[in-house]
Amino acid sequence: MDFAGALSGDHLKFLFNGFMVTLYIAFISIVLSFIIGIIIGTLRYAKIPVISKVLALIVETIRNLPLLLIIFFTYFALPEIGIKMSITAAAITALTVFESAMLSEIVRSGLNSIDKGQIEAARSSGLTYIQTLSKIVMPQALRRMVPPIVSQFISLLKDTSLAVIIALPELMHNAQIIYAQNINYVIPIFILVSVMYFIVNYGLSLIARRLESRQA
Amino acid sequence: MIQFAAVNKYYGDFHVLKDINLKIEKGEVVVVIGPSGSGKSTMLRCINRLESITDGKLTINNTEVNDKKTDINQLRRNIGMVFQHFNLYPHKTVLENITIAPIMVLKQTKEEAEKTAMYFLEKVGIPDKANSYPSQLSGGQQQRVAIARGLAMKPDIMLFDEPTSALDPEMIGEVLDVMKALAKEGMTMVVVTHEMGFAKEVADRIIFMDHGQILEQAKPAEFYANPKEERARLFLSRILNH
Ligand SMILES: Nc1ncnc2c1ncn2[C@@H]1O[C@H](COP(=O)(O)OP(=O)(O)OP(=O)(O)O)[C@@H](O)[C@H]1O
Ligand SMILES: [Mg+2]
Numbered sequence: 328m329d330f331a332g333a334l335s336g337d338h339l340k341f342l343f344n345g346f347m348v349t350l351y352i353a354f355i356s357i358v359l360s361f362i363i364g365i366i367i368g369t370l371r372y373a374k375i376p377v378i379s380k381v382l383a384l385i386v387e388t389i390r391n392l393p394l395l396l397i398i399f400f401t402y403f404a405l406p407e408i409g410i411k412m413s414i415t416a417a418a419i420t421a422l423t424v425f426e427s428a429m430l431s432e433i434v435r436s437g438l439n440s441i442d443k444g445q446i447e448a449a450r451s452s453g454l455t456y457i458q459t460l461s462k463i464v465m466p467q468a469l470r471r472m473v474p475p476i477v478s479q480f481i482s483l484l485k486d487t488s489l490a491v492i493i494a495l496p497e498l499m500h501n502a503q504i505i506y507a508q509n510i511n512y513v514i515p516i517f518i519l520v521s522v523m524y525f526i527v528n529y530g531l532s533l534i535a536r537r538l539e540s541r542q543a
Numbered sequence: 544m545i546q547f548a549a550v551n552k553y554y555g556d557f558h559v560l561k562d563i564n565l566k567i568e569k570g571e572v573v574v575v576i577g578p579s580g581s582g583k584s585t586m587l588r589c590i591n592r593l594e595s596i597t598d599g600k601l602t603i604n605n606t607e608v609n610d611k612k613t614d615i616n617q618l619r620r621n622i623g624m625v626f627q628h629f630n631l632y633p634h635k636t637v638l639e640n641i642t643i644a645p646i647m648v649l650k651q652t653k654e655e656a657e658k659t660a661m662y663f664l665e666k667v668g669i670p671d672k673a674n675s676y677p678s679q680l681s682g683g684q685q686q687r688v689a690i691a692r693g694l695a696m697k698p699d700i701m702l703f704d705e706p707t708s709a710l711d712p713e714m715i716g717e718v719l720d721v722m723k724a725l726a727k728e729g730m731t732m733v734v735v736t737h738e739m740g741f742a743k744e745v746a747d748r749i750i751f752m753d754h755g756q757i758l759e760q761a762k763p764a765e766f767y768a769n770p771k772e773e774r775a776r777l778f779l780s781r782i783l784n785h
Contacts, residue, residue, distance in 0.1 A: 448630035448689075451591050452644035452696060453620035462643065467634050 333515035338505050342516075345501030346523050352418050352497060353484045359419070360426035360483070361476075367427060368434025369460070382431075389428035395489050397421045402493040418490040418497075426483050433475045437468040477535035481528045498523065544569045544731055545590060545700065550599030552585060559585050561755040563599070567733065569699075572726045574742040574763070575735045577752035578778055583735045586752070587702050590733065591622045603700070620648050623693025627705040629685045631677035631692070637664070638673045641692045649696065656695070663691035667721050683714030690721055701725065703734040737782055739767060751775045 552560035642656035667687035726745035
């Protein structure tokens with residue numbers, strides 16, 4: 328083991344750059360999949376005749392594929408049908424597609440968990456369906472969704488490392504480049520990389536816990 | 544004011560309301576009783592179209608409830624409803640629970656709506672709870688908030704579905720008192736309840752339902768003293784002797 332050599336200034340900077348790519352890709356994918364997940368989850372919850380069925384089929388398909396396959400598909404298969412993307416765009420697209428499907432399920436079951444009596448009370452006072460959804464059902468459901476949504480975000484952050492297979496220069500990718508030079512770097516680099524993932528993910532779960540206790 | 548004419552309702556093959564004919568006048572207080580599963584809630588919920596009828600005609604102030612042209616939200620703002628389990632919005636304060644519909648549906652300003660809300664909170668006896676959340680109130684208080692919430696829309700009709708059956712015995716009285724006061728002020732009320740004291744004191748009419756049918760309609764004094772229908776007699780002896 329060579330801690331000093333492994334964790335030289337240049338290497339740390341290189342790892343840090345990789346970590347920034349990880350965070351950047353994760354952040355954009357989180358924002359996009361959160362928005363798309365809420366829209367799809369709500370549309371499915373609302374049981375709109377054809378749309379809800381079609382979305383159900385799409386969501387179920389995506390949820391039952393490995394993320395790795397979706398990343399491969401986006402980067403290697405889509406260009407065959409004329410859709411070419413940069414590595415970064417491909418990674419964001421694949422993660423967003425996958426995570427939107429996962430989040431839409433969280434949103435849908437969160438909405439479903441709200442007592443029907445809430446809807447009846449709101450509708451019987453003259454609120455429209457949309458008003459009932461946005462003012463009564465959604466706010467209550469969102470509170471319940473915080474823990475599963477945060478744990479989904481944590482897996483998303485970890486899953487960005489899968490984009491190493493399309494050579495996205497994220498944390499794992501850069502770590503590999505460093506320890507490939509010298510077998511003695513492997514353990515120090517792994518320790519450091521673990522610490523980086525841990526800090527961010529643990530921070531996220533602390534925030535989740537804070538949010539949970541605040542609403543209780 | 545409310546009129547059922549040959550109304551039938553099915554859940555799939557199940558005939559839940561059978562040939563209901565019922566006319567409720569303005570200012571009338573009607574108490575609906577009957578065994579569990581007899582269709583009391585279903586009939587009540589048809590009035591504001593929480594349930595839709597299968598055939599027949601149901602009109603409120605000459606507006607057909609199930610007509611496609613009827614603006615249901617317009618109709619509903621005129622009909623308050625109080626539920627067995629209160630159904631207050633847990634994420635909103637008492638004041639917000641009461642003001643949300645007046646603000647969103649009647650387009651009142653926040654100030655106007657809050658003023659009305661406070662008036663009705665005074666009326667149900669808990670103005671000091673305006674800024675509490677429902678979870679901080681007792682069952683009786685929650686139900687009184689639910690009544691205030693219904694009244695804040697200034698409806699012509701109030702529907703109550705077993706408003707006291709989820710309450711501890713010591714809290715039933717406070718809710719019934721609010722309802723009695725409302726009845727005496729001339730509100731049109733349809734109340735599903737087995738509270739005989741309430742029925743005797745303020746009801747104009749008792750409706751006895753069984754198996755989806757209205758079997759008997761009578762003045763409370765008459766009905767309790769001498770029910771004509773055998774099944775009503777059986778039912779009364781059961782609720783009296785438990
Ligand atoms: N959504 C539904 N689908 C199918 N059947 C239903 C539905 N809602 C109610 N029913 C059935 O319709 C019948 C009448 O129900 P309803 O709730 O109106 O009875 P109720 O007189 O209010 O009884 P309770 O005193 O128990 O409240 C019951 O047999 C019930 O099981
Ligand atoms: Mg009932």
